[in-house]
Amino acid sequence: MEELVLNLKKQIIEALNLADMTPEDIEDDAPLFGEGLGLDSIDALELIVMMEREYGIRIKDPSAGKEIFKSVNTMAEFVKANRTK
């Protein structure tokens, strides 16, 4: 799980082009949207596509998205349970 969390952080940094950040700057439980990392809906789109490309996951229930992308930890739990690659 720790490895997955670290990979996700690297992928978030790459997908969102957060060049001045390192994985250590992103806390496992910190909110990704609003406070915390301060991401917005376009960033959410980048993360949705990243999840599809890297893990073969398509989020079919739109209302579940906010919970899945709450933090790196919630993303990791979702990826662990649903990944197809």
Place this chain on the structure above:
Amino acid sequence: MPEHEEWRGSTGGSTWMHKGLMWIFRCIGVRPMYAVMGIFVAPSYMLFNHKAYLSIYHYFRRRHKYSVWKSFWYTYLNHYRFGQIILDRFANYSGRKFDFELIGNDRLMELMDRPEGFVIVSSHVGNYEIAGYTFASEKKKYNALVFGGEAKTVMENRNRLLSGNNIRMIPVRDDMSHIFEMNNALADGDIVSIPGDRIFGSPKYATCDFMNGKARFPIGPMTLAVQRDSKVIAIFVMKEATYKYKVYIRELNTSEEGINRKERAMRVTQAFASEMESVLKEYPEQWFNYYEFWDGAGE
């Protein structure tokens, strides 16, 4: 807060006014209503909505370089035209039929026949709403992103007109579920329609060269298209005569090689701004963004 975010562009008037309008259209058609609107309503909007009036006056003076008097006259024409397109919408709701001349429809039909989804970019130029939903087909569902705060009657009538068609409204929501819905629609091979000239949802924008100045356009619609490698079509529905509209359908280039996705999205956004500019040169009075659209315009 930038004015882009403040000015949502929802349809004005109360529910009973909208219903009354539709009753009148069923009985007498649009021409008498145009006359009433042109004599009383358009001038009163110019008098009492000073901020909107000024933004349009500046648009003619600074963007089209018209003289003072010509700008003033065109500002009136713009208000009159806007009144007409709103009345046409309700006439359409009440069952009145309009003619649409399609220019560039072949490419749209080609994209309809393909399995992949694509993005249609609309704008607050002309009257997209009166024809936009007719682009739904049996082959593809049409998903339109709409501002969640639109008036109840407008939403009810949209839903009534569209029920049974392959059309779905996706309101912008705070929980960002609209992003997931649009992404899924494209992945399913359907059409997603998004306004390309209004920054809402995400505050991210591209500063584009537009009508002799710099203006901010939302980057979201093109980011969605580029992320999914989808084709992008810009559609402008321009009023030509009482019951006639001309529909311009133009594809934007999304396939530039050797640049990253963000840069590609920026370039497609600029291509959209350039297409909109070419349409506005032909129909200068059909610009309906009633706020200072250009950077530094309010200074």
